[in-house]
Amino acid sequence: MHWVRDIWQALKAWAAPTRRVAAVVEGDTPTSLPRRDLVLLTEGGEPWSAVMLCPCGCGQRVELPLLPQVKPRWRLEVDSQGLPTLHPSVWLTCGCKSHFFLRKGKIIWV
Numbered sequence: 001m002h003w004v005r006d007i008w009q010a011l012k013a014w015a016a017p018t019r020r021v022a023a024v025v026e027g028d029t030p031t032s033l034p035r036r037d038l039v040l041l042t043e044g045g046e047p048w049s050a051v052m053l054c055p056c057g058c059g060q061r062v063e064l065p066l067l068p069q070v071k072p073r074w075r076l077e078v079d080s081q082g083l084p085t086l087h088p089s090v091w092l093t094c095g096c097k098s099h100f101f102l103r104k105g106k107i108i109w110v
């Protein structure tokens, strides 16, 4: 019955609020983060990290390094509508152990 799950997942993704890049911050991680949106951290105008709160609602901060020389690292693309896509998926190793993709501003649970 995989198709039932697939349709359910697609419905959930469709109904979920879209996430955007809320702010671009020069320097360190801000102490408070928006509930849903991403904050992009830059250093000298170059993005080095993306920060968001865990989409499961646990309140955990998810920091995603973007620098090519750092491992692990993520690639962040923002389309013309301001919708972010992250590669690869995000898999939290502690706390809620959430595993998800962010594609065009939508969380896709794995």
Ligand SMILES: [Zn+2]
Residues within 6 Å of the ligand: 054, 055, 056, 057, 058, 059, 060, 095, 096, 097, 098
């Ligand atoms: Zn969580």
